Amino acid sequence: xxxxxxxxxxxxxxxxxxxxxxxxxxxxxxxxxxxxxxxxxxxxxxxxxxxxxxxxxxxxxxxxxxxxxxxxxxxxxxxxxxxxxxxxxxxxxxxxxxxxxxxxxxxxxxxxxxxxxxxxxxxxxxxxxxxxxxxxxxxxxxxxxxxxxxxxxxxxxxxxxxxxxxxxxxxxxxxxxxxxxxxxxxxxxxxxxxxxxxxxxxxxxxxxxxxxxxxxxxxxxxxxxxxxxxxxxxxxxxxxxxxxxxxxxxxxxxxxxxxxxxxxxxxxxxxxxxxxxxxxxxxxxxxxxxxxxxxxxxxxxxxxxxxxxxxxxxxxxxxxxxxxxxxxxxxxxxxxxxxxxxxxxxxxxxxxxxxxxxx
Amino acid sequence: xxxxxxxxxxxxxxxxxxxxxxxxxxxxxxxxxxxxxxxxxxxxxxxxxxxxxxxxxxxxxxxxxxxxxxxxxxxxxxxxxxxxxxxxxxxxxxxxxxxxxxxxxxxxxxxxxxxxxxxxxxxxxxxxxxxxxxxxxxxxxxxxxxxxxxxxxxxxxxxxxxxxxxxxxxxxxxxxxxxxxxxxxxxxxxxxxxxxxxxxxxxxxxxxxxxxxxxxxxxxxxxxxxxxxxxxxxxxxxxxxxxxxxxxxxxxxxxxxxxxxxxxxxxxxxxxxxxxxxxxxxxxxxxxxxxxxxxxxxxxxxxxxxxxxxxxxxxxxxxxxxxxxxxxxxxxxxxxxxxxxxxxxxxxxxxxxxxxxxxxxxxxxxxxxxxxxxxxxxxxxxxxxxxxxxxxxxxxxxxxxxxxxxxxxxxxxxxxxxxxxxxxxxxxxxxxxxxxxxxxxxxxxxxxxxxxxxxxxxxxxxxxxxxxxxxxxxxxxxxxxxxxxxxxxxxxxxxxxxxxxxxxxxxxxxx
Numbered sequence: 001x002x003x004x005x006x007x008x009x010x011x012x013x014x015x016x017x018x019x020x021x022x023x024x025x026x027x028x029x030x031x032x033x034x035x036x037x038x039x040x041x042x043x044x045x046x047x048x049x050x051x052x053x054x055x056x057x058x059x060x061x062x063x064x065x066x067x068x069x070x071x072x073x074x075x076x077x078x079x080x081x082x083x084x085x086x087x088x089x090x091x092x093x094x095x096x097x098x099x100x101x102x103x104x105x106x107x108x109x110x111x112x113x114x115x116x117x118x119x120x121x122x123x124x125x126x127x128x129x130x131x132x133x134x135x136x137x138x139x140x141x142x143x144x145x146x147x148x149x150x151x152x153x154x155x156x157x158x159x160x161x162x163x164x165x166x167x168x169x170x171x172x173x174x175x176x177x178x179x180x181x182x183x184x185x186x187x188x189x190x191x192x193x194x195x196x197x198x199x200x201x202x203x204x205x206x207x208x209x210x211x212x213x214x215x216x217x218x219x220x221x222x223x224x225x226x227x228x229x230x231x232x233x234x235x236x237x238x239x240x241x242x243x244x245x246x247x248x249x250x251x252x253x254x255x256x257x258x259x260x261x262x263x264x265x266x267x268x269x270x271x272x273x274x275x276x277x278x279x280x281x282x283x284x285x286x287x288x289x290x291x292x293x294x295x296x297x298x299x300x301x302x303x304x305x306x307x308x309x310x311x312x313x314x315x316x317x318x319x320x321x322x323x324x325x326x327x328x329x330x331x332x333x334x335x336x337x338x339x340x341x342x343x344x345x346x347x348x349x350x351x352x353x354x355x356x357x358x359x
Numbered sequence: 360x361x362x363x364x365x366x367x368x369x370x371x372x373x374x375x376x377x378x379x380x381x382x383x384x385x386x387x388x389x390x391x392x393x394x395x396x397x398x399x400x401x402x403x404x405x406x407x408x409x410x411x412x413x414x415x416x417x418x419x420x421x422x423x424x425x426x427x428x429x430x431x432x433x434x435x436x437x438x439x440x441x442x443x444x445x446x447x448x449x450x451x452x453x454x455x456x457x458x459x460x461x462x463x464x465x466x467x468x469x470x471x472x473x474x475x476x477x478x479x480x481x482x483x484x485x486x487x488x489x490x491x492x493x494x495x496x497x498x499x500x501x502x503x504x505x506x507x508x509x510x511x512x513x514x515x516x517x518x519x520x521x522x523x524x525x526x527x528x529x530x531x532x533x534x535x536x537x538x539x540x541x542x543x544x545x546x547x548x549x550x551x552x553x554x555x556x557x558x559x560x561x562x563x564x565x566x567x568x569x570x571x572x573x574x575x576x577x578x579x580x581x582x583x584x585x586x587x588x589x590x591x592x593x594x595x596x597x598x599x600x601x602x603x604x605x606x607x608x609x610x611x612x613x614x615x616x617x618x619x620x621x622x623x624x625x626x627x628x629x630x631x632x633x634x635x636x637x638x639x640x641x642x643x644x645x646x647x648x649x650x651x652x653x654x655x656x657x658x659x660x661x662x663x664x665x666x667x668x669x670x671x672x673x674x675x676x677x678x679x680x681x682x683x684x685x686x687x688x689x690x691x692x693x694x695x696x697x698x699x700x701x702x703x704x705x706x707x708x709x710x711x712x713x714x715x716x717x718x719x720x721x722x723x724x725x726x727x728x729x730x731x732x733x734x735x736x737x738x739x740x741x742x743x744x745x746x747x748x749x750x751x752x753x754x755x756x757x758x759x760x761x762x763x764x765x766x767x768x769x770x771x772x773x774x775x776x777x778x779x780x781x782x783x784x785x786x787x788x789x790x791x792x793x794x795x796x797x798x799x800x801x802x803x804x805x806x807x808x809x810x811x812x813x814x815x816x817x818x819x820x821x822x823x824x825x826x827x828x829x830x831x832x833x834x835x836x837x838x839x840x841x842x843x844x845x846x847x848x849x850x851x852x853x854x855x856x857x858x859x860x861x862x863x864x865x866x867x868x869x870x
Contacts (some may be wrong), residue, residue, distance in 0.1 A: 002752050003377030003760060210730045212721045219717065222706045229665060229695070229703040230717045231686030344373045344418050351379070 003343055010339045015282075017335070018328030019296075022321045029320065033313050040311040047306035048299050054306060056188025058298045063190075063259065064089070065294035066197035067252025068276025070204035073285045075125065075245035076277075077208055079221040082128055082242050084143035085249035086273025087150030088121030090266065092250030093257040094154035095120035097162055097172045097264040100179035100257075109178040114196070114254040121250015122243045124150045129242035133235040139242075151269045158264055172264035181259040191259035200248060204287035207244075217241045249273055278322060282329055297322070362426075364390045364552050365411075365521055370420035372406050378762060380406035381417070382576045388521065393543060393553045395563045395584065397592070398573035402792075404556045405447075407573070408523045411554075412444045413437040424521075443514025444523040447530070449506050451498045451513075457481060458494035461513050484516050489545045503650070504535035511542070521552045528562060529818075532650060533854040540566050560589045607804050610828040613641035615677075616692075616781040616812035617662065622671035624657050624836075631657045632669075633836040641780060644803065644813040646827025646845055648820065650857050654836035655816040656698055659785040662814070663695040664688040676780055689718060692780035696770055696787045698816070700763070704770040707759035711751055712740040714758050715773050743772040747798065764795030771799050775806055782806060785816045800826050824848060832856040839863060 027041065034040040048058045068085050075082045096117035104112065124146055128139040155170075162172040181191040208214040220227045220237045227234050252272065257264055279297055283289035304318035328334050365388040372381040380403045388394045396404050409415040411422065413431040422429055424440055431437050437444070451460050458477040461484070481494035490508050498506060507527060514522055524543075528536040543553055544566060557563060563570060564584060572579040572595045579595055617639040624632040632654045639645045647655055660666040662673060664685040673680050680688050689695075697703035705714050716736045719725060725732050725739075740754040747768040751761055758766055767787070774782065784803055788796035803826060807813050817823045823830060827845040831838050832853065840856040840863040842848050855861040 002756075004752065004756055206730065210733070212726065212731060215713070215716075215720050215731065219706055219709070219713075222708050223702075225702045226704070226706050226717070228685065229663075229697060231664075231684065231689050233684065233686070340373075340375055340418075343375065343377050347373050347377055347379055351382070 003346065006339065006343055006346060010335055010342075014335055015329060018325045021328060022324035025324050026317055026321050029317055030313055035312060040307050040313045043307035043310050044300075044303045044313075044317075046303075047310075048302045050306075052187050054302060056185065056190055057305075058295070058302045059194065060189050060191075060260065061298040061301065062291070062294045063193050063197050064252045064256040064272045065275055065279050065297065066194075066201055066290060067255065068249045068272050069279035069283065069290040069294055070200050070287045071245040071248035071252070072273075072276045072280035073204060073283065073287050073290060074208060074217065074248070075242050076280055077214075077221045077285045078217040078237060078241040079224075080129070080132075080139055080238055080242055082125050082139045082143045082245065083277070084125045084128055084139075084146040084150070084273070085121075085245065085276050086269055086271070087143075087147040088124040088246040088249035089253040089256075089272045089276075090147075090269055091124055091150040091154050092117030092121040092253030093264060093266065094157050094253075095250070096254030096257055097158070097175070100175040101162055101173040103176060104178060106178040109176065110181055110258055113179055113258060114251050117254025118247040118251040121253060122247040125242045125246025125249070126239065129239045133238055147269060147273075154266075155268070162264070164263065167263070169265070170267060174263045175258065175261075179258055180262075181255065183259075189260060193255035193259040196251070196255055198291070200251070201287050201290055204248070204290075208287060213237075213240065249276065252276075278326060281326060362390060363387045363423075364425060366423040367407070367411060368421050368423065370407060370410055370417045370422075372403075372410055372415055372417050377760060379576050381410070381573075383419075384573065384576070384578045386571050386578065387581065388552050388554060389569075390552055391547060391550050392568040393547050393555055393566060395567035395570035396554055396556045396573065397563060397570055402573040403576040404573055405525055408444065408525060408554065408556060411437065412442060412523060438517050438519075441518050441520035442523070443517060443519025443521070445507065445510040445514060445525065445527060447525045449510055451506060451509060453499040454497065456495050456497055457492055457501070457509050460498055460509055461494070461516050463513075465517070480516070481512070484512055488512070488515060488542070488549065490542055502535075503530050504532075504538065507531070507539065508542070511546075515546070515551075519551070521554065522546065523554045523556070525556045527555070528557065528559060530651065532858040533851065534858060534860075536562070560592055563592065564589050605800060605804055605825055607828075608808055610643045610807070612643045613810060615639070616641050616675065617814065618672070618674040618677075619662075620672040620674075622658075622661070622669060622673060624654075624661060624666065624669045626657070631836050632661070634671075635833075635836070635838055636671075637831060637838065637841075639781065639812040639814050641810050641812045642807060643828045644807045644815050644826060646823035646830045647814065647816045647833055648823045648830060648853060648857060649816075649818070649833035651818050653833045655833055656785065658833075659695065659698065659783045659814070659816055662688075662781075662783055663693060689777075692778070694774040694777060694779035694782045696774050696782070696784045698785040698789070700767060700770060700790070705758050705766055708757055710755045711744060711749070711758050711761075711769055712737060712754040714769055715740045715743055715754075718773060718777055743776055744769075747772040747802075762792075763790045764792040767791045767799065768795055771802060775802055779806075780811055782811055782813045783816070784813060786818065787815070788817075788819065788822060820850060820853065824850070824853070834859040834862075 026044065030040050031037045048054050068089055071085050096113040099113040099116050128143040128146055131137040131142050132139050158172050159170065164171055164173045181193045183189055183191045208217065216232050216237045219232060220234055224234060275297065279290055279293045282293035300321055301318055304315050307313050308315035367386045370381050370384045373379050384403065384407055386407065396407065398404050406415060410417045413433045413436050422431060429440060452463065458474065458481040461481045462477040478494045485492050490512055492505060492508050492512065498509060501509065527539060531539065547553055555567060567584050569581060569583050571581045615638045619638065620636050622632055622635045623630060649655055657666060661669055664680060664683055675688060675691055675693055678691060701707060716725065716739065720731060720736065725735055737754065744751065744754055749765050749768045751765065758769060771787065782803065787799050787803065791799065803813055803815065815823065815827055824845055830842040830845040830848055832840040834857060839859065
């Protein structure tokens with residue numbers, strides 16, 4: 001076994017152990033909180049599988065995470081810590097609304113909505129990118145600020161441009177039927193947005209691992225000095241990876257509102273963008289792994305939700321689980337000592353073998 | 360017979376990438392001796408000393424100091440025991456004075472810092488060991504040799520009984536090295552033990568008492584220097600006598616591939632390169648000798664396009680590159696083997712293949728339907744790995760797992776396989792073992808014989824002298840000497856030029 005295999009094995013082991021430990025922590029908390037820990041645990045772990053509708057909930061909440069997750073994968077692969085996928089998602093929904101409330105031919109209608117949402121989303125993430133390449137302003141801060149701008153702008157647009165006075169609460173005019181993404185599984189809200197999401201995952205993987213832009217993005221992310229030395233135009237990579245990342249998040253916002261709602265009714269940021277960051281981290285910034293990490297996150301969330309509705313354990317427990325997992329997945333040195341020992345053992349074994357072979 | 364002050368028994372150190380740096384190495388040092396630790400680059404000398412100084416944790420083995428078994432967890436432990444180390448790269452606060460550096464970090468309780476006392480202490484220590492240094496001078500104004508003195512004095516002030524010097528002469532000129540040897544002898548006479556890492560034979564035979572030879576992470580034993588000839592030692596070190604005589608057909612210079620006219624580069628108000636003019640023709644190797652930090656690095660980066668905003672003219676194959684990007688310059692046939700391999704040469708967390716394709720992934724034969732043509736790129740990488748005998752599992756292995764020499768082979772393979780017209784090779788064999796160095800040097804010579812022009816920047820005297828056709832010397836950002844034939848250059852004279860003691864009247868040899 002080579003050193004490389006040992007490393008891969010420990011990566012997987014670390015992930016599994018992270019999940020295991022997180023669940024362990026959840027169990028301990030539940031034991032303390034719940035009057036009927038057994039039932040609570042059952043709902044948490046198996047709740048999403050009990051009815052079709054509940055499992056439908058899991059899949060529905062996976063859909064938007066596919067978009068934001070892949071978008072974040074692309075931005076973070078270039079080592080650009082842009083947090084504005086959140087704002088992109090929100091504004092993407094708003095701009096999709098702007099189109100969705102108008103009369104248009106079917107098929108073209110949702111396509112145009114999603115395109116519009118994507119463009120709006122790409123502007124949100126592009127501004128921090130430009131600020132960084134032009135003035136050296138770190139995107140971590142400027143992108144968080146952008147989220148506020150995006151949400152305020154979005155709320156303003158809904159309230160003053162697309163407001164439905166007859167609805168009785170803050171929301172836009174209803175979407176036209178032609179704009180909606182149809183539900184295709186009965187008794188759930190699973191809509192055809194999932195196919196767009198899967199398409200985005202596939203394209204995202206090809207883009208990042210098979211296109212020349214993707215190669216440039218990953219090279220910039222791993223070693224900027226090298227990228228400059230070899231002749232990659234670093235500022236343009238930094239800008240386009242974030243434009244694309246924001247575009248995908250914006251698409252996600254559009255797909256989500258068109259698939260799940262009949263009008264735009266968010267009152268503020270939705271957290272889908274930040275969840276995208278979680279999903280991308282667990283997926284190690286590989287779009288191909290995004291569906292799995294999104295599924296996992298959604299499953300735990302829905303499980304916790306069912307548990308909180310059916311028992312006396314609050315839903316917040318899911319945040320503990322999430323945090324513990326992220327903590328261990330990102331803690332490179334976790335199990336590092338053990339890994340080193342097994343590498344040492346392996347090397348010694350192969351050296352002994354060589355010696356034997358040499359007589 | 361003096362007792363052993365230090366015994367390192369059966370030390371094994373394996374790095375996280377699986378590289379066995381030390382394999383069951385034993386080293387003993389006696390009180391009051393200069394013990395040479397010798398071996399090629401990558402033989403494990405520095406690692407062994409890092410283990411001793413508490414920077415690296417050994418995977419196996421024990422250390423016995425002054426007759427007692429000790430565990431050295433960090434440098435603070437090592438210093439407390441009386442072990443001092445002077446690193447290759449100095450660990451000094453350059454904006455502080457010498458005296459401040461000497462006492463920095465010494466326990467002072469909560470008393471106010473007393474500069475006068477620090478100066479006194481420095482003076483008395485300097486006098487005790489016969490080291491000449493001005494305690495009030497700022498470290499940044501000191502020459503490399505003087506900085507090294509500060510480092511040595513710093514270690515001694517902290518009570519070092521055993522002083523480790525990691526290739527101290529690598530950054531020194533021959534004259535400065537001589538001074539260092541005199542000082543080390545004085546320190547030794549006061550009962551200190553010195554462990555002297557080197558791979559220069561002359562130094563070892565001239566003033567070391569005993570030596571330990573490391574080869575590929577293993578110890579070949581300890582010997583008294585007195586009863587060995589240089590030839591025997593070199594035989595031990597590399598398994599054969601060092602033969603730095605490269606076979607080169609006669610250089611047939613062709614058209615100019617690089618022409619530099621009155622080049623000046625200013626950084627922070629300082630002329631890092633000052634009015635430099637020279638040219639490189641196809642079919643020749645122009646060596647630039649010089650102690651590091653005299654403008655060679657900037658020169659290489661200017662020609663490759665990494666630095667901009669210079670005064671003067673740089674023409675590559677007749678084209679002015681002042682407005683060209685790095686990629687445009689590369690497209691005109693310029694290759695660059697960078698000085699700093701880990702920062703510029705490779706992406707350490709990317710595979711060998713991804714490192715090899717970096718300069719051509721976007722070009723015609725490697726792009727199919729707007730996507731990377733993976734089979735083609737793989738076969739390119741496989742061919743180059745075979746051609747340059749890169750030792751690896753396969754091309755998907757991350758490059759950080761390779762040894763320095765194999766990593767550099769990947770860099771060289773990439774840079775030389777794009778049929779360049781001009782190759783900038785900046786310290787191409789630094790930190791590379793002898794075998795790989797030979798492959799790299801021979802590849803450069805082959806490229807030159809086939810018509811490429813090579814600009815070889817090197818601090819390794821043997822390398823510039825043996826590989827170059829012509830030679831120029833840089834000092835303080837200027838060309839201070841130029842030799843039409845590198846063969847005819849006298850090593851000592853070259854040293855004087857490198858040190859800035861001598862300067863040629865530049866009219867005699869047009870570069």
